[in-house]
């Protein structure tokens with residue numbers, strides 16, 4: 001297996017970083033997770049655009065132009081003969097330099113990307129998943145896809161220990177997003193989700209969900225709902241590159257709607273599947 005790096009393609013076992021690497025010591029970097037269906041990237045443009053936005057927001061210079069990034073990501077799939085369902089993890093950090101909080105001078109960014117096989121979560125997509133709620137204790141710039149994932153990791157671990165698939169985060173009882181997904185509530189055929197402010201990651205799948213909702217004739221309202229609204233919801237679902245459009249059938253002890261994936265969610269799932277194939 002080959003990795004794409006800022007130094008070219010290298011064998012997986014050959015990538016070595018000094019211990020003074022800013023991604024390791026400060027979480028000083030950004031990342032992307034890009035989905036691949038049948039050997040083809042899905043929403044590649046959205047991911048590359050967001051990567052450049054994230055990098056710019058924390059003042060890291062991408063080692064490649066956008067054009068080069070597309071070419072190299074294609075080359076990554078070719079080098080690894082990818083023809084199945086998979087994902088690419090790409091990480092960009094401020095580079096390797098003696099430890100100092102302030103940026104190092106004239107140090108190139110470190111980038112690597114690798115492919116990992118990833119079958120679709122077929123059973124969960126059909127049956128729906130359970131979730132828990134957790135306070136959103138993250139910083140004010142959640143639109144940056146930062147490597148600093150400790151609050152997300154803690155929230156997801158809490159979910160995992162309770163046998164749940166995802167932790168739904170809230171600020172003052174307003175639902176922002178999941179620990180690694182965006183969150184939606186359906187009531188009377190209308191879809192509600194937190195607006196794309198600095199308080200959430202602007203999901204690539206979220207953008208598609210918005211477009212597909214409109215195509216299907218479901219009003220898509222960018223307004224935060226509260227924890228209290230969950231008891232009254234008809235349906236809920238989450239979205240991400242790895243979870244796709246995933247029905248949520250339980251939040252803490254509350255059964256969502258009938259306790260089964262609802263019709264709006266299922267129509268969106270079908271539309272998503274068509275879009276991605």
Ligand code: PDD
Nearest residue numbers: 033179180181182201203204205240241
């Ligand atoms: N996470 N919100 C957060 C906090 C996320 O980490 C993610 C994705 C999303 C959904 O974004 P997208 O639709 O672009 O995948 C929303 C990835 C999958 C991860 O960290 O593994």
